[in-house]
Amino acid sequence: MAHSPLDPASSLPTGPAPRVSVIVCYLNGANFIEEAIGSVLAQDCSDWELVLVNDGSSDESPAIAARHAANDPRIRTLSHPDGRNHGVAAARKLGVDAARGRHIVFLDHDDVLRPWALSRMTGILEREADVAMVFARTLYWAWDMTIGKEEMESSFAPFPPGRLAGQVMLRDLIRWDTRHPPPCSIALRRDVLLATRGDGALWHGMYEETALLMKILARHDVWLLDEVVSSYRMHPDSMCIKAEAAGTLSNETVSRDRVRYIGWAARHVAMDWRSRLLALTVWLKGEAKLRLAPRR
Template structure:
């Protein structure tokens, strides 16, 4: 039986690495949520700055045992940190949040209301892109739905807008990280793995989150990002080179358009 919105526990997972400049604002955006039945699972990937201390102070300030901080023994990257976080969750829904991004106050409430209203297993939202200092850059609009083949050509989402209903999406489907000798986009790999089962991702065309662009983000290295996506298509998805090139062309085209 589907959990009612008033009872559903949302597990928020956050990988953490050297984000002391931004993580305080990120955590405040969680605390400001109008929907309060959440837990925040943070996995620190061997930060060398004050990031873990900021999370600990935030947990004490919240005072409701909703925030748990774990640490990896060695630096393994955001994907492994997320994988570790998933092993600690106990919620009915999973929501993703990076330690430099921000949610608007009604993000969780609005998504839960929408997902339960339409029976969505996977949901994403529009978002605002901001500069490193928080200045507005643009708003990214999203379609009402996307299937596997749509996603190959247009990764319109950002991970911090995505939510899964764990009654409809098995947790182990979200937990897999490939042990391969090449780089690939772990987030995209997860979303495609879910969509490949026939699940339709449903979109809310409202900017309910903010995505921060800065030089330290992994996506800032555009050439490497293209190479990772090519690996995803040709190696992980097993697509032929011609179709991979077609999908990559549209990915890049949409990436430019959503920044205008």
């Protein structure tokens, strides 16, 4: 029986596993997904696969994905068996389970990679065998000026480029709200990701990526790459902008979403005593401020 282009069995890969799997999960991403796919095709290395996961789209994005998969054997399309929307966590799990690469990069359908992104990040993982992740710099791209965000490049200052102890980076994530790059500037070892995913409770929703990174940093070092490798598109339909509009996320005042995830992390992440004490302090101070803050 012939398979649909979106059936996971439709394009089973053969041959050696690629160095890196780029996973793009999309929901009604027709406005942007062409650019995301094009940025992978433009990479200065060719040892990659692109896994496009449809999370219940009703627009033209599945057709765009299928067209690219038909033109390049390194590109595969997936969808949930019931064809419905299951959320980012379930879509990424589907993509990771199907991925064959030694390393993983999550590229949101509205973001783009610079041509050197995969070669730079995975080159470090190939060279530094005991580093679990690479964090690179990002351009926060003010694609839509109506949201009132200024364009800027991220920085890891005061940390120098190179290896950084995981617990040190973990404490930095506890102190600051936006200190790690978005997924498009992170490369992870697939085996570490799978082991962490199966190691106890995971946090879902806002801060899902940060919570996963904290679990990895509790056990592994990270490499800071002082180079912009991606552009993170800021626009009104992004998850963070929607949460800010709803009043649950804020970079200026206490954030209800952040307080909840820090409390979860203090209980479920294998922190050393310094990190746990810091997390409990931030959580308790946040809870106290929330009790005094007016609800929106």
